[in-house]
Amino acid sequence: MAPDITTNKAPYERLRAVIQEKKDLQNPLIEILRIAQEIFGYLPMEVQEFISNEMNIPVSKIYGVVTFYNFFTMKPRGKHTLNVCLGTACYVKGAARIVSLLEEILGIKMGETTPDRLFTLSAVRCVGACSLAPVFVIGEDTFGRLESKQQIADIIKKYQQAN
Numbered sequence: 204m205a206p207d208i209t210t211n212k213a214p215y216e217r218l219r220a221v222i223q224e225k226k227d228l229q230n231p232l233i234e235i236l237r238i239a240q241e242i243f244g245y246l247p248m249e250v251q252e253f254i255s256n257e258m259n260i261p262v263s264k265i266y267g268v269v270t271f272y273n274f275f276t277m278k279p280r281g282k283h284t285l286n287v288c289l290g291t292a293c294y295v296k297g298a299a300r301i302v303s304l305l306e307e308i309l310g311i312k313m314g315e316t317t318p319d320r321l322f323t324l325s326a327v328r329c330v331g332a333c334s335l336a337p338v339f340v341i342g343e344d345t346f347g348r349l350e351s352k353q354q355i356a357d358i359i360k361k362y363q364q365a366n
């Protein structure tokens with residue numbers, strides 16, 4: 204759900220302070236959007252409209268920037284981004300099957316976030332652990348030599364239990 208300014212004022216106050224601090228920089232919009240995404244985790248329309256009002260620039264311009272750069276997202280992200288390596292070595296060793304298994308276990312498609320907001324499933328290029336292929340990465344942790352559904356489900360379970 205999008206952050207509601209009437210019930211959740213603190214992040215908007217933080218963002219207002221950031222805008223005040225940065226707005227006189229040359230081309231401040233990208234930097235302000237970057238920090239807004241750090242604060243909210245994503246950039247829903249409510250946040251874009253807030254920035255539009257505070258900076259007195261059309262929301263269409265903000266929307267254009269958000270949708271142009273792929274490091275900005277309008278969808279909520281999970282607490283953990285689960286990056287499946289789709290580099291050549293991992294692909295040859297069955298990364299596509301790993302993606303299918305993860306989609307099945309998490310009940311979401313690539314690019315989506317679980318309803319409990321714990322995981323976002325994403326893909327990356329070679330993460331430099333080719334000898335462990337196929338590989339996925341959660342935060343700082345790399346998991347390799349992935350084979351069975353059970354092995355992957357056990358990894359997921361550890362994160363679910365730690366939450």
Ligand code: FES
Nearest residue numbers: 288290293329332
């Ligand atoms: S291709 Fe996956 S770690 Fe290198």
